[in-house]
Structures are given as C-alpha cells and as structure tokens.
Amino acid sequence: xxxxxxxxxxxxxxxxxxxxxxxxxxxxxxxxxxxxxxxxxxxxxxxxxxxxxxxxxxxxxxxxxxxxxxxxxxxxxxxxxxxxxxxxxxxxxxxxxxxxxxxxxxxxxxxxxxxxxxxxxxxxxxxxxxxxxxxxxxxxxxxxxxxxxxxxxxxxxxxxxxxxxxxxxxxxxxxxxxxxxxxxxxxxxxxxxxxxxxxxxxxxxxxxxxxxxxxxxxxxxxxxxxxxxxxxxxxxxxxxxxxxxxxxxxxxxxxxxxxxxxxxxxxxxxxxxxxxxxxxxxxxxxxxxxxxxxxxxxxxxxxxxxxxxxxxxxxxxxxxxxxxxxxxxxxxxxxxxxxxxxxxxxxxxxxxxxxxxxxxxxxxxxxxxxxxxxxxxxxxxxxxxxxxxxxxxxxxxxxxxxxxxxxxxxxxxxxxxxxxxxxxxxxxxxxxxxxxxxxxxxxxxxxxxxxxxxxxxxxxxxxxxxxxxxxxxxxxxxxxxxxxxxxxxxxxxxxxxxxxxxxxxxxxxxxxxxxxxxxxxxxxxxxx
Numbered sequence: 001x002x003x004x005x006x007x008x009x010x011x012x013x014x015x016x017x018x019x020x021x022x023x024x025x026x027x028x029x030x031x032x033x034x035x036x037x038x039x040x041x042x043x044x045x046x047x048x049x050x051x052x053x054x055x056x057x058x059x060x061x062x063x064x065x066x067x068x069x070x071x072x073x074x075x076x077x078x079x080x081x082x083x084x085x086x087x088x089x090x091x092x093x094x095x096x097x098x099x100x101x102x103x104x105x106x107x108x109x110x111x112x113x114x115x116x117x118x119x120x121x122x123x124x125x126x127x128x129x130x131x132x133x134x135x136x137x138x139x140x141x142x143x144x145x146x147x148x149x150x151x152x153x154x155x156x157x158x159x160x161x162x163x164x165x166x167x168x169x170x171x172x173x174x175x176x177x178x179x180x181x182x183x184x185x186x187x188x189x190x191x192x193x194x195x196x197x198x199x200x201x202x203x204x205x206x207x208x209x210x211x212x213x214x215x216x217x218x219x220x221x222x223x224x225x226x227x228x229x230x231x232x233x234x235x236x237x238x239x240x241x242x243x244x245x246x247x248x249x250x251x252x253x254x255x256x257x258x259x260x261x262x263x264x265x266x267x268x269x270x271x272x273x274x275x276x277x278x279x280x281x282x283x284x285x286x287x288x289x290x291x292x293x294x295x296x297x298x299x300x301x302x303x304x305x306x307x308x309x310x311x312x313x314x315x316x317x318x319x320x321x322x323x324x325x326x327x328x329x330x331x332x333x334x335x336x337x338x339x340x341x342x343x344x345x346x347x348x349x350x351x352x353x354x355x356x357x358x359x360x361x362x363x364x365x366x367x368x369x370x371x372x373x374x375x376x377x378x379x380x381x382x383x384x385x386x387x388x389x390x391x392x393x394x395x396x397x398x399x400x401x402x403x404x405x406x407x408x409x410x411x412x413x414x415x416x417x418x419x420x421x422x423x424x425x426x427x428x429x430x431x432x433x434x435x436x437x438x439x440x441x442x443x444x445x446x447x448x449x450x451x452x453x454x455x456x457x458x459x460x461x462x463x464x465x466x467x468x469x470x471x472x473x474x475x476x477x478x479x480x481x482x483x484x485x486x487x488x489x490x491x492x493x494x495x496x497x498x499x500x501x502x503x504x505x506x507x508x509x510x511x512x513x514x515x516x517x518x519x520x521x522x523x524x525x526x527x528x
Contacts, residue, residue: 027050027055029096030287034098035100036100038103039061039101040293041103041105043082045292048075049075050074051070055074060093064080085105089103103180104177104181105182106184106291107296108297109165110296111187112300115185116185118165119161119164122164126406129167141183142182143183165413166183166185167183184288184291188280195277196285196300197322198286198322201319202307207318208270211310232262232263273307289327294332294421296333298334298336302375331388332388334389336389337409339377343395344396344508356403360459361509367474367476368504395430415428427516427518429449431521432449434448438497441490442488443467443489445525447486455515461479463479464502465477465501467490476490498528500524507522
C-alpha cells in the first residue's frame, strides 16, 4: 500500500509538473506577427509578446538567436540586430514558427475615409488602379485594420479588399526600391484627428493646452448648453410624433418619412465634442505601436479635430510627436495628403497621375470667396514646420471629398517618400510662400520649393494673384516671375498691403508651378 501510495504521489506530482510546464510555455504574440509579415530592415527589429512572468523566450531568425526573460507582468521584448532586405525566411519564437517572413520597409497608413473605406474595389473611374489590382506582387504585403487581420500577400483577391490609396502608394514604391514593402492600415471614415492620438499625448502637449487657454474666454459654454436643452426638448417632441408615423408607413409598405435630426451635444473647452479622445488610436494604432516601421502616410482633415477649441494644427502636432514617442524610433518620416483634395489645374493632363486634375479656366470676373480658414491648402502646408513632416501635394490631382484618382494620389505620395525617406534628389513639393517685401506699388513674393525654377503652365500669362491696399478691397493683380520671386502689382492699388494667391476652394484659374511640374500652394500674406 505504501508503495502504491508513493507511486501515485509521484505520478500526481509529475502530472502537476507537466501541467505547470504547459501553462508556463504559453507564449502569446502581438497580432502583427503572422505568416507573410514584413520586418523593417536596417534597424534593431523589435519582436515582442507575453508569457508567464520569468519565463525564458528564445527568438531565432536567420543566423540570430536571442533569449529574453519575461518581466513580472509577463511582457517580453527582444531586438534583432539590423537585417538586410530579402527573404522569405522563418521566424521562430519559442515553439511557434512563422513562415514566409520578408525583410524590407513597412509603412503605416491612417486617417479617415480616403485611407479606409475607399478600398481598391472602387476602381471604376481609375483605369490605372483597375489594371494594377489584377496583379500579384510577391514582395508586397498587407495588414488590414480588423482585429482579426493577419498579414496577406498582395494577390488579385486581397488587393480588392485593401486601401486603394495605400495600395497605390505601395506598388510604385516597391517597384522602385526593389525590396519587400509591408503596408499596415488603421483608418476609419468620417473621423476627427482627436480620435487618433492617445489621451496622454493630448494632455501632455503644451501647444494644445495653450490653445485651450486662449479659447476659454471666448467660449459661451453655458449659453450653448441652455440652447442645447431647448433644442433637445424640441427634438424629443418631434421624435415622439415621428415614431408612430414611421411605424404606420412600414406596415403599409410606404416610404418612411425622414425623422428629426438630433441636436449636436455641447462639449467643454478642450474636451471631445462627442466620442472620446484617443478611442481610435487605442483600437487601431496601439496594436501596431512598437513594430518596426519606415514611416507613416496620413490622409485626414475633413472632419477636423472634434476637440472643442483646439485647431487641427495643434492636434496634429501632438499626434505626430506622440506617435513618434510611442514607437521609440525617433523622427520617422510622416507624410500627409494636402487638404482639401484637388481644386487646381494640372501640369500635364495626359499623364495618368494628373488626368483628373481640374481643367484650367479663365479668371473669374468677380473675386471669389476664400476657403474656410481651418480647412484650406495654406493651413495644411504649415504642418511641414514639424520635423520630418512632408505634404503630398494634391491640388492638381482631382477634386471631391472622395477623389476617384487613387492611383494618382498614391503615386504622388510614393514620389514624396522616395524624395524624403530614401535620399532622392527630386523636388517633392510645389512652391510655398515664404515671405514678401513691398517696394512702392509692387510686392515681391519669395518662395521655398522652387525646384528647377518658377514658371507658369496653362494660359498665356501668370495669373491667380489678388492684391489690396489699406481698404482691404482685393483686385486681380498683374504678376511676373523674376528669378525665384514673383512680382505683383495693379494700376488700381498704388499702396499695396496684402496679396493672396488661389484664394478660393476651387482655383483652376491659378497657374503658378515650379519647373518640376508641381503646383504652388494657395496662400495669403494678410490676416484680415
């Protein structure tokens, strides 16, 4: 009996040991580590996950073997030494084997609908994209935003499910580089920038705090809350009256009458006007944070910030700085698409990239109304004041909230990436106003990004400039190019004080370019 009891105890102890061993051996990986993945080349490559506290985790890739111990919270991280592009290879993490792993460059695409919902299935009006999606690209890989997403090979089937803009960016970039390219998307249509940075990033940003401080004295919060209460009561009454009408229409098979629109809630200064600051960052970007990347391509702006009293410039500054800090890779390139989309004429309408550009037209007889102050080309150009942040010029690529020319937008973004992230020498941006001086009845305008030199395209003269004196009455100006400057004047304005260029939401009549074929960004010298 003692012998049997001793044997039973040993068997029981062995069973517990095996069970403990199996529990301890459970290594979990981030969602970004799946077959067909792309690891970032030429950097210390992070590989990470969770395990039992204190458990040793071994990572093997190519000739490298790294072992690390999980910390008290079960988190572990190893960094592979810089890798040369190529593959496929096998990544081994503990007892898990991840096959078909490439090494190249990884780009994250984020923003709203033009990065997200306009997938490459929307190809009807874009023949270049329609042809491109038919291809198989062995060295191009995708990761979509869904929680269940895994890395996918670029095939005709997967191409049709991916972001049209990011796909159109990746195809020419991969072809030019000749190495693998991985594309990770995290974007949601109709979303403000305030959802795409974390709460911590926003709260710690001094510029955002200063914007709120300046805004508070001007914000009539109590009045707006009182008005909301009245509007909400009226809405509730209208809704109660509408519901039986809607139900009756459904029963009778008739069209349901349109219901009342709920009033917009009132947010406090510095807080979200609806939803929660950071909610989409946590859902769609946080899972990517820490994974080795080359840079970011951003397409958002139509929905502003949704943080009461804080403009897009400050929020985007906090977002760019915050993302870079979270990734811990320094100032990686941050590319963003100019907003609003289109509006201007193009350099070469025969080129597929520019074929959807607005057609050049004569100057309008009446002075056009200017664009919205917080949603205009010059406003977005200022983002380039942040380190290693670059605008993808879009005014010549076709208009619309959802421009159809995704292949053109993607190719232009790839051209910018090649120039700013890969040591290219080509100019990536059109002329941007830098400064001006007034001499007598003339204003001399100086620009950056003149490239090979300033010129005009379309029409028989340079046009699109407005000039005004102290009376703030703008008239069309005469304009000539002198070296890297533009000189503007008008017989109607003897003492000029301000100049504007392409100052309208649509400005196909403005034709200043650099000789690299890129259009000038609209601007104003005044703050009237």
